[in-house]
Amino acid sequence: MDDQTRMLAGMGGLGGLSQADVGDPDSVRKQQSLGQPQQDIGDILQQIMAITDESLDEAQARKHALNCHRMKPALFSVLCEIKEKTVLSIRGVQEEDPPDPQIMRLDNMLLAEGVSGPEKGGGSAAAAAAAAAAGGSPNDGSIEHSDYRAKLTQIRQIYHSELEKYEQACSEFTNHVMNLLREQSRTRPISPKEIERMVAIIHRKFSSIQMQLKQSTCEAVMILRSRFLDARRKRRNFNKQATEVLNEYFYSHLSNPYPSEEAKEELAKKCGITVSQVSNWFGNKRIRYKKNIGKFQEEANLYAVKTAVDAANVSAQASQANSPATPNSGGYPAPCYTPDGRL
DNA sequence: ATTCATGATTATTG
DNA sequence: CAATAATCATGAAT
Numbered sequence A: 001m002d003d004q005t006r007m008l009a010g011m012g013g014l015g016g017l018s019q020a021d022v023g024d025p026d027s028v029r030k031q032q033s034l035g036q037p038q039q040d041i042g043d044i045l046q047q048i049m050a051i052t053d054e055s056l057d058e059a060q061a062r063k064h065a066l067n068c069h070r071m072k073p074a075l076f077s078v079l080c081e082i083k084e085k086t087v088l089s090i091r092g093v094q095e096e097d098p099p100d101p102q103i104m105r106l107d108n109m110l111l112a113e114g115v116s117g118p119e120k121g122g123g124s125a126a127a128a129a130a131a132a133a134a135g136g137s138p139n140d141g142s143i144e145h146s147d148y149r150a151k152l153t154q155i156r157q158i159y160h161s162e163l164e165k166y167e168q169a170c171s172e173f174t175n176h177v178m179n180l181l182r183e184q185s186r187t188r189p190i191s192p193k194e195i196e197r198m199v200a201i202i203h204r205k206f207s208s209i210q211m212q213l214k215q216s217t218c219e220a221v222m223i224l225r226s227r228f229l230d231a232r233r234k235r236r237n238f239n240k241q242a243t244e245v246l247n248e249y250f251y252s253h254l255s256n257p258y259p260s261e262e263a264k265e266e267l268a269k270k271c272g273i274t275v276s277q278v279s280n281w282f283g284n285k286r287i288r289y290k291k292n293i294g295k296f297q298e299e300a301n302l303y304a305v306k307t308a309v310d311a312a313n314v315s316a317q318a319s320q321a322n323s324p325a326t327p328n329s330g331g332y333p334a335p336c337y338t339p340d341g342r343l
Numbered sequence B: 001a002t003t004c005a006t007g008a009t010t011a012t013t014g
Numbered sequence C: 001c002a003a004t005a006a007t008c009a010t011g012a013a014t
Helices: A004-020 A025-034 A036-051 A056-067 A071-092 A103-113 A120-136 A144-184 A190-229 A240-252 A261-271 A275-290 A293-320
Strands: none
Touching: A071 A190, A103 A190, A120 A240, A144 A190, A240 A275, A240 A293, A261 A275, A275 A293
16 A cells, blocks of 8 residues: 555655656657647646645545546446457467376375275274284284384374475465455455455465475475385394205205205295295395305305205204203204304 | 495296 | 296395
């Protein structure tokens, strides 16, 4: 409002200058031929320039008088109409937004990952944690899974709070702009349609911010997934017994190290790993052995000896049973190292 | 910090 | 589908 006054004053100043600056004979002739209207314009300019000298109250009063003029509503609607036809028609039609495939994709993914879906957070996460705690089988993966769920819940919470913040900011800002426009619509031609359009623009801006949020949330979920669901990242070496058993089998079947499905199952059970882990192990072992037999020679000898010693020690284990001090860490019968056997 | 060992995954082949 | 070869990502040793 103050700005408007100043601006008008400035324009008035410009107008005055150009009028005082008439060195052009043409404009002089025009002035003379136009006659009476020119006189009016001069008056108006005088009035505008005088505004700066008026007090605020006076200006307010003048504005009020204008607002109350009986022609005002009609003039206003005409102005709105003209504006609608000129300015707004330029970028009128193509504003129907096609549902952005990008944001659809993000939405779908967030929904699929259970980030933006129905609230199944606190209760079931706690339940999962409890189940994992009660389960007690450590390499079941349920602990990892509950950890994953917890992290996912965390992400969801952040996502929702951010989203809410954005919503709030958006509606706040929209309200502000609408109030502003409504206020201004008393002094300049703003149609309701235009306000609507403005709101749409604001919403588009905010939704692009939301898309960024969704995108980074998706990213976080992807990282989380790869962190927890990609087994490579939680690789644990098999325990010593397991490697023992596997190596034993491998080197005792060195001519044909391809355990049958049955043998794999047996090995898996003995080692406390899955069949596919056994398959992985043999796959890796074969290729790595083949690639560099020399490197594995020592190991091969060792296991050859070991199997021989094991066979010889079947009876010895019975005699070991009456010795109470067996400092074996595992509960397995006999690691039974006798590295003196240098064959 | 770098290097090696190792379990898992991916692409390819038959 | 299973075996292979290459590669990834981590754990452990240096």
